[in-house]
Amino acid sequence: MLIGELATRTGVSARLLRYYESQGLLRVRRDINGYRVYDEDAVTRVRQIKALLGAGLSTEQIRVVLPCASGENPRLDLCPELRELLEGQLRAVDDRIEQLRRNRLALEGLAGEVRV
DNA sequence: ATTCTCACA
DNA sequence: TGTGAGGA
Numbered sequence: 400m401l402i403g404e405l406a407t408r409t410g411v412s413a414r415l416l417r418y419y420e421s422q423g424l425l426r427v428r429r430d431i432n433g434y435r436v437y438d439e440d441a442v443t444r445v446r447q448i449k450a451l452l453g454a455g456l457s458t459e460q461i462r463v464v465l466p467c468a469s470g471e472n473p474r475l476d477l478c479p480e481l482r483e484l485l486e487g488q489l490r491a492v493d494d495r496i497e498q499l500r501r502n503r504l505a506l507e508g509l510a511g512e513v514r515v
Numbered sequence: 516a517t518t519c520t521c522a523c524a
Numbered sequence: 525t526g527t528g529a530g531g532a
Contacts, residue, residue, distance in 0.1 A: 418525075435518080
């Protein structure tokens with residue numbers, strides 16, 4: 400399939416699909432006219448990328464763990480390496496939440512009444 | 516009609 | 525990440 404079809408089937412713009420490719424997240428062939436040609440599993444690939452991106456992973460992190468990720472659905476099969484990364488990410492997010500909590504409290508103290 | 520690359524009031 | 529230019 401061409402980029403337009405993959406875009407409509409994944410809900411990811413052609414622009415972004417080209418960006419994913421430039422970041423080494425998507426491998427794609429070209430035909431003689433230079434058009435990108437994707438195979439069926441590209442749809443799955445993009446879904447996995449979206450899921451990982453949505454979890455806050457950087458394209459660099461995704462690039463290294465994507466090869467050990469498999470699975471059709473929006474569900475992702477995690478190889479141990481990927482699991483570790485995600486767990487670390489989870490801890491990092493918790494730390495950030497805590498830090499923001501402190502920032503919020505400090506802000507309240509400085510600004511007085513703060514409506515949220 | 517689609518896609519490609521490059522670049523940015 | 526959108527958008528437009530200039531080609532194929």
